[in-house]
């Protein structure tokens with residue numbers, strides 16, 4: 581390509597012109613110039629080091645459950661962690677999980693199977709372990725980083741392991757993964773629960789089925805402002821059911837913007853802007869996106 585951004589790489593797991601819409605829960609967005617899908621942590625380290633030496637934008641993608649990709653696609657290199665699915669029992673409630681492991685597998689096959697405490701914090705959250713760590717995904721009952729003892733990261737200086745302490749994470753964010761870093765995975769520490777976790781799991785799964793719309797989306801589009809709920813504010817502005825092209829603010833849950841009928845990136849962005857404008861006008865509250873918008877210049 582004339583811009584110098586590569587569309588080939590010296591790896592068997594490299595793919596040119598890689599469709600990103602099916603790799604996201606929004607099912608929106610054009611292809612990536614180049615995608616790297618390493619199967620081992622060593623391959624991921626080699627791919628990442630190579631990627632850092634290339635021009636153009638870079639992106640790390642896990643389960644794609646919290647990203648909205650531009651229709652023009654991504655004019656750079658995407659490293660997908662989805663094949664890094666290692667899961668290892670280290671004993672004493674400690675488990676090493678790869679970034680690409682589904683968070684639901686960690687919840688079901690480890691926390692629920694061993695009756696570890698905290699199932700209610702992570703039940704029903706789509707996506708990968710790496711994405712959950714990056715976003716500090718969670719619910720009112722807790723969040724992913726709370727269970728993390730150490731995180732394994734790849735950075736410009738290579739691989740490092742970092743002890744995760746509460747000062748390093750916050751509501752839907754953390755402070756240890758830099759812009760050129762990839763989370764390779766981490767060691768989770770769980771404790772035996774006093775009460776049976778199965779009914780807790782069933783309760784929160786049923787709640788999601790009842791309260792959350794099904795379809796192409798990213799879950800909550802906005803973070804909850806302190807002491808309030810983004811969905812309540814958007815609903816109070818009368819925006820449930822508002823449409824733009826194929827996108828709609830869910831009539832069931834106002835913090836969900838659905839790709840209902842072939843929505844484009846611009847359709848979803850128009851509703852994001854509408855919700856932000858109305859909530860600011862009416863309540864003086866600046867909503868902040870939880871969804872990660874992937875639209876390089």
Ligand SMILES: Cc1cc2nc3c(=O)[nH]c(=O)nc-3n(C[C@H](O)[C@H](O)[C@H](O)COP(=O)(O)OP(=O)(O)OC[C@H]3O[C@@H](n4cnc5c(N)ncnc54)[C@H](O)[C@@H]3O)c2cc1C
Nearest residue numbers: 642643644645646706707708710711712717718763798799
């Ligand atoms: C129906 C639905 C319900 C949801 N409910 C919840 C909920 O209850 N609570 C909640 O917190 N979230 C929820 N979400 C949002 C989403 O599931 C979480 O944010 C999830 O943790 C994202 O993980 P992922 O692997 O899909 O990340 P992706 O969408 O792939 O990526 C999200 C961000 O993390 C970065 N990233 C991903 N993996 C890595 C890595 N290995 N290293 C460095 N950066 C990385 C990406 O670059 C991107 O910026 C919901 C989403 C949906 C669709």
